[in-house]
Amino acid sequence: MFMGEYTHxxxxxxxxxxxxxxxxxxGDDFIITRGLDHCLYGYPLIxxxxxxxxxxxLPSTNANARKLVRYFYSAACECQFDKQGRVNLPANLMxxxxxERDCVVIGVASHFExxxxxxxxxYQDAAASDFDQLAAGFDGLSF
Incomplete structure (x- = not known):
């Protein structure tokens, strides 16, 4: 499980x-692609x-489904680490x-961003101000 926040x-x-x-x-190979909210998503191959x-x-006859599929696949790239644990981010994803320079890598359960x-x-400032209201919108959710 991916969790935590790291500044790099x-x-x-x-x-x-x-x-x-x-x-x-x-592992040795993983996927990075476009994410929602203008971030990148990283996934283990599994x-x-x-x-x-x-x-x-998703139904290929649905125009929005086709857009979503194209959105994720067209930017997806298989990545590997160099010896220092770095990944080279393609220009289109950046x-x-x-x-540009300062970024944050966060864990989000099944993937990282x-x-x-x-x-x-x-994003955090906006989410923090609405957190109680946001959590209340999900019936049955408890912490």
Whole structure:
């Protein structure tokens, strides 16, 4: 399970260190693709296969389903770590997530996300102000 929040820096060559706790769960090969809210999603191959199955179950006759499938697949790339535990982020993915230098890598249960540090701070501020109301909207959810 991916959890936690880690601040890292992207170097001049577009390489990002993925937290060691995440690397141990990812294996040698993993997937990074566009995420919602202008972040990137990272998946172990086994979890990516589950995502693929869910996407494949969408009706190809539905225009919105086709858009969603194209959104995730067209930017997906299979990644590997270098010897220092870094991953090279493709330029198109960096542009999607507005990544330049400072970023935050967060765990989200079955996957991890990569956020621009300023965007993550803004997102958290907005979510924190609505957290009680947000949680109340999910009947039966308890902590």
């Amino acid at each position: 820096t992207i170097d001049d060559k577009g390489r990002l260190i993925i937290p060691a706790k995440f690397r141990s769960q990812l 979890e990516w296969q589950a995502v693929q199955q869910r996407l494949a179950s 542009q999607h997530a507005y990544l 990569i956020w621009d540090a300023e965007r993550w701070a803004s």
